[in-house]
Amino acid sequence: MNIHPFFDPQTATISYVVADPVTHACAIVDSVLDYDPVRGRVSTHSADHIIEYVRAQGYHVEWILETHVHADHLTAAAYLKKKLGGKIGIGNHTAEVLRHWVPIFNTAHDTPLDGSQFDHLFADGETFKIGALTAAVLSTPGHTPACVSYHIGDAVFVGDTLLMPDYGTARTDFPGGDAHIMYHSIRRLLTLPDDTRMFTCHDYPPEGRVPAWESTASEQGTQNILINEKVTEEVYVAERERRDRGKPAPHLLLLPLQVNLRAGEFGTPENNGVRYIKIPITAP
Numbered sequence: 001m002n003i004h005p006f007f008d009p010q011t012a013t014i015s016y017v018v019a020d021p022v023t024h025a026c027a028i029v030d031s032v033l034d035y036d037p038v039r040g041r042v043s044t045h046s047a048d049h050i051i052e053y054v055r056a057q058g059y060h061v062e063w064i065l066e067t068h069v070h071a072d073h074l075t076a077a078a079y080l081k082k083k084l085g086g087k088i089g090i091g092n093h094t095a096e097v098l099r100h101w102v103p104i105f106n107t108a109h110d111t112p113l114d115g116s117q118f119d120h121l122f123a124d125g126e127t128f129k130i131g132a133l134t135a136a137v138l139s140t141p142g143h144t145p146a147c148v149s150y151h152i153g154d155a156v157f158v159g160d161t162l163l164m165p166d167y168g169t170a171r172t173d174f175p176g177g178d179a180h181i182m183y184h185s186i187r188r189l190l191t192l193p194d195d196t197r198m199f200t201c202h203d204y205p206p207e208g209r210v211p212a213w214e215s216t217a218s219e220q221g222t223q224n225i226l227i228n229e230k231v232t233e234e235v236y237v238a239e240r241e242r243r244d245r246g247k248p249a250p251h252l253l254l255l256p257l258q259v260n261l262r263a264g265e266f267g268t269p270e271n272n273g274v275r276y277i278k279i280p281i282t283a284p
């Protein structure tokens with residue numbers, strides 16, 4: 001199995017191309033569209049880099065996978081699908097995330113609540129193929145209610161559920177997030193064989209360390225500063241909630257969400273032909 005990471009320094013996101021070296025089938029995990037929210041401009045520089053790589057390797061894309069509906073970057077899933085083909089997949093609890101956010105944005109006319117804008121909604125335990133590789137879906141909620149991890153060969157793509165051991169885990173204070181639930185999701189990931197390679201979706205390195213994205217189940221189980229094997233649920237939840245308290249929302253939050261809820265589409269243009277990202281206002 002070939003795994004090629006792509007690090008986006010602007011959003012600290014790591015996207016992956018996972019390929020079967022025999023059939024040249026591949027999947028793209030957690031892609032990024034470059035977005036300048038001040039100018040309202042999107043560019044495809046990062047996604048084009050992935051496209052060039054896929055073409056240079058002679059891969060064909062079978063799946064474009066999302067570990068969850070991201071709140072800190074725009075997914076390039078729809079763009080990649082147009083350019084490379086493949087099916088867009090995400091966890092089936094995404095319907096809960098849609099039911100929470102779509103009424104807030106009032107975008108039901110172009111953002112189906114049933115998740116049909118995605119090609120496939122994966123259930124926990126479901127398996128699928130990437131060429132001759134078998135991938136299994138593990139439901140790992142906590143950061144959001146719909147987070148999934150993709151277990152492919154000896155690797156697992158954990159999204160934001162586990163970050164690098166010296167950082168810990170992602171926050172659990174978004175709507176539907178829950179530190180107790182995340183604790184059990186992580187415990188589940190830590191039951192995978194010790195040498196399972198874990199690939200995270202983000203890295204926020206401390207000063208002096210270069211960005212990194214790969215660890216093993218055993219490293220996480222022994223070294224994760226928030227949730228190694230010795231940490232009880234009670235201690236983890238207290239520390240996670242302490243860290244999340246008063247933490248500012250990601251500066252993009254509302255902007256990427258409504259695009260990512262459409263699997264990366266920008267929605268129906270208004271009568272002037274322009275598509276908008278909306279920001280709901282609470283005002284007296």
Ligand SMILES: [Fe+2]
Pocket residue numbers: 068069070071072143160170
């Ligand atoms: Fe996230």
